[in-house]
Amino acid sequence: MARYRPNPPAARAGLNASCVVVPVGAWATALDFFDWRFDKVARSDWVDRFANGDVVAEDGTVVRADSLLRKGQRLYYFRAVPDEPHIPFQEHILYQDSDLLVVDKPHFLPVIPSGKYVRETLLVRLSQTLNSNALAPIHRIDRDTAGLVLFSLNPATRNAYAQMFRDHVVTKTYHAIARWNPSLPWPVQRHSRIAVGDHFMQQAEVDGTPNALTTIRPLLHNDAWAMYELKPVNGQRHQLRVHMNALGLPILNDGIYPHLTPEGSASFEQPLQLLAQAIAFTDPLSGQARHFESQLHLSELPTIEAHSAASEPHPG
DSSP, X not given: XXXXXXXXXXXXXXXXXXXXXXXXXXXXXXXHHHHHHTXXXXXXXXXXXXXXXOEEETTSOBOOTTOOOOTTOEEEEOOOOOOOOOOOOOOEEEEEOSSEEEEEEOTTOOSSOBTTBSXXXXXXXXXXXXXXXXXXXXXXXXXXXXXXXXXXXXXXXHHHHHHHHHTTOOEEEEEEEEEOOTTSOSSEEEEEEEEEOSSTTOEEEESSSOOEEEEEEEEEEXXXXXXXXXXXXXXXXXXXXXXXXXXXXXXXXXXXXXXXXXXXXXXXXXXXXXXXXXXXXXXXXXXXXXXXXXXXXXXXXXXXXTTTTTOOOOOO
């Protein structure tokens, strides 16, 4: 038996439609079903969205508010997107073929829609630029982090690239600026277990079998600050930020470690000094060695006097 393949509508302004399948139930109309299924959305909002043609059937026909539904029917709807803050920095495509896209992401831009960011995300911007709804990130970096992100352009070959990250055969190199501590035995290998911390925004090192390994070494320094090279083996959430903080060297302008700053207090003038600088791997399709480097750069090392309010004594 042939495997069923969904047939979603084309993206609108870079936004893909979401899907819902009609279960067993008795609803007089499509409006009644959506009002029941999404009880946190006002019924009047659904009235407007049906009127705007934001709900469509799998064959592309517009579903009306008074349309009758059947069990198992797939319906696609486009999310209502409120105004969101504009992020005044531009992404840059570094490489593109029929399967792979390599992009330099600026600080502050999320990779995928989340929270209050939908259109102002790397995925949606690129989907609009390339006029593609097949685009998908192969891996992700934090919104606060700048640098290289890989995308798949071809669903048929997507898993081959994703498998590289699952197998930890991708060499990732990051640069970061943090306080200088000459007393640590450089290079340092931080091998620990990372899990959810006391606040949902934070991760923390905890007891247990290690699940995160990072090699850290200084590249250059002055008397107070250094630029470090970080090479993570795993990809735990906030791994590099957690490991640097655990060494007593929180990354410059980090608004999450060691302490959370109030939401909305982040400044475009003070980006987190963390950059996904290079990535290398053997292409799973061609067998060719691939190496990409970011064209972005971190700030100059602060002087001893700079950022004195944010500085903390390091251990040792």
